[in-house]
Amino acid sequence: MILNAAAENVRGIFIPMFKSDFSVNDTEIGLMLTVSSMGYLIFTYIGGILCEKIGQKKVFISGFIAIIISLSGLWATKSYIILLSCMFIMNIGLALISIAINTIIPVLFISFQAVLMNLTHFCYGLGSTVVQRLSGVLLFNGVAWRTIYLGEAILFLLVLLFFLPIKIPNTHKSKANNGEQTKNSHLLKNKLVYFYMLGLGFYVFAEMGTASWFVNFIEKTYAYDKSRSSFYLALFFGLLTVGRLIGGFIAEKVGYLKLVLISLSAAALLFAIGISIGESGLVIISISGLFFAVTFPTVVVTISKVFKDHGAYATGIIVTASSTFNMVLNMVMGYLNDTIGVYNSFYLIPLGLAVSFFFIFAIYKNVSSTTR
Template identity: 75%
Template sequence: MSENLKKKQYIIPIVFIFMMMVLNATAENVRGVFIPLFKNDFSVNDTEIGFMLTVSSVGYIVFTYIGGILCEKIGQKKVFISGFICMVISLLGLWMSYSYSIFLISMFILNIGLSLISIAINTIIPVLFISFQAVLMNLTHFCYGLGSTIIQRTSGVLLFKGVSWRVIYLAEAILFLVVFLFFLPVKLPNVHKSKNEGSKAKKSDLFKNKLLYFYMFALGFYVFAEMGTGNWFVNFIEKTYSYDKSKSSFYLALFFGIFTFGRLVGGFVAEKFGYIKTVLVSLIIALVLYITGINLAQSGLVIISISGLFFAVTFPTIVVTISKVFKENDAYATGIIVTISSTTNMVLNMVIGFLNDNIGVYKAFYLIPMSLAVSILFIFAIYKNVRTIAN
């Protein structure tokens, strides 16, 4: 088959990948807007909301690992289908959840679906348009950010107009079902990964490499700062400044809108100035803006939103450098790093929920810039050790 024919054959799968990323973002990031409503409808406090986020993270972490195995065993197409089924079931469950236990179960299944779709996307992209992997990755992250921006603002406006959060989840279930039905006849390439026994024997050596731990914590504390903003920013605004849902969701939508733009241009900046160096400088700027925004109270909310521009480049750029630093068993190293990063995010979400209830929402929100600071320290350690490799 000619290269041009292959490209034409894979255009439709790529379009569906972009659509899936938009939908995944809407399902994952809308809960930050809904958290105050969850607390009211289920009569729970921030600690219990933190537990919900932990349950969600456990589902995501476990099934990211399982999903990677399934991609090799049954192929990405069946993993996509499994993910879609989980998404539709969980979103319908959230629509019908009038008890906290059903709500928790639905959130757990939701994150199973999110993880299966995400791992299928991450493992199929390198097979499609091999010469355009960087472009595809950037566009994929852009689509995720686009979905986040759309849902943050749209959901806030709909809630302000009296539309129930349950109805919004029902609408998402219908969208996932429609895309799923159109996706069924789409053909995806079969991926067969060869097993390298010599490489397997050296996997234990990874744990003797201090860089593995630097990456784990650099990415883990960063992921919490990004996801923590998505989960807790609206709650922080409403509890601290008594803003309504429409107004508070605007700042979160602005954060993700600017963040999305940063994902589009950040890769080009990293290519010009160096991967790790770009991330390091970018996160330092983000930290300064974030702390300044919190300290300036209501007038600083827009500054926190603007900091999203300097968050954007971190995750995809750091992940790209893993294969450069861990040249043998790079996929295995990536799996370990992402798993520990997700676990760190899960634990810190529990911590911020607990702190909200015990020291107040305003003080607890400082955990996010503190996490950025810790991430910067580990990224600096990586930079000092691999500046010639990863740049």
């Protein structure tokens, strides 16, 4: 998860250099980001199927190979087309590793699943924070972006070599091949699948929407400079990362979905209050990050508990759908910024949290107390 974050989130720092080295404009950079997102979406879905067909270990290995190939290609490329291709391949690998991680934890660990899932996502936040700072320092000291990508490729190769002898049970594979189990197609007839898609989708939009639009909201509304506005975003994600470090332990005590419902309601309330009271509320919005923390990893853990026979496939389609919701709602957010104003449209984020709460509550009421 640390390396996944390093490979994925260093891209934003390199964008000015991509524009210079490949002589491209913002539209072509936007195309690169779209291609990356499509690779991730498609192979999150495919990865869920592959986990059941061939097992998580082979999915992990495929993801590692895809990322090593893409990072090596980025190190060597002089072409914008190759850049696009490598970004697509990288996101194939990122998706495969992420779906394998999200589906193997409920298989390997009988207890403390929420703790372990939240800790893995904490590692993602840690990796993102470290790599952005480290890359900035390296670039400042004259290290080329291509060299940084080569270094990441070597790290992925080393981790792959350590990973190869590890034994991982093909639990999902054995279940999927059992003729007595319900077919994957029947899963789409279950209303809980759609509750999960909507509940997780609106949450993912709220988190990623904050990442994408919070600085813009601050600068447009209060005329802050980059240094001041980025502080509040850094505080938000810093508290979110801390929340994931401790949130899993609380979930084990309180109950998985119960804690998610408490956290979502607190996050939505703080976010809405922070917007409504004006400039002094910016720190309240940032503090809400602490209550964002547990939702995604904890809800993902419950998917394999609810859909016991086809947890990997269910996780794949639910996470894919939630990512799609995020893409669409961020487009809506951009449109609303232009039509009703940045301040008013920012209320869409606490509204998204409220909608997420509604569908997570519907799941809570429709599953057993053990799953809760």
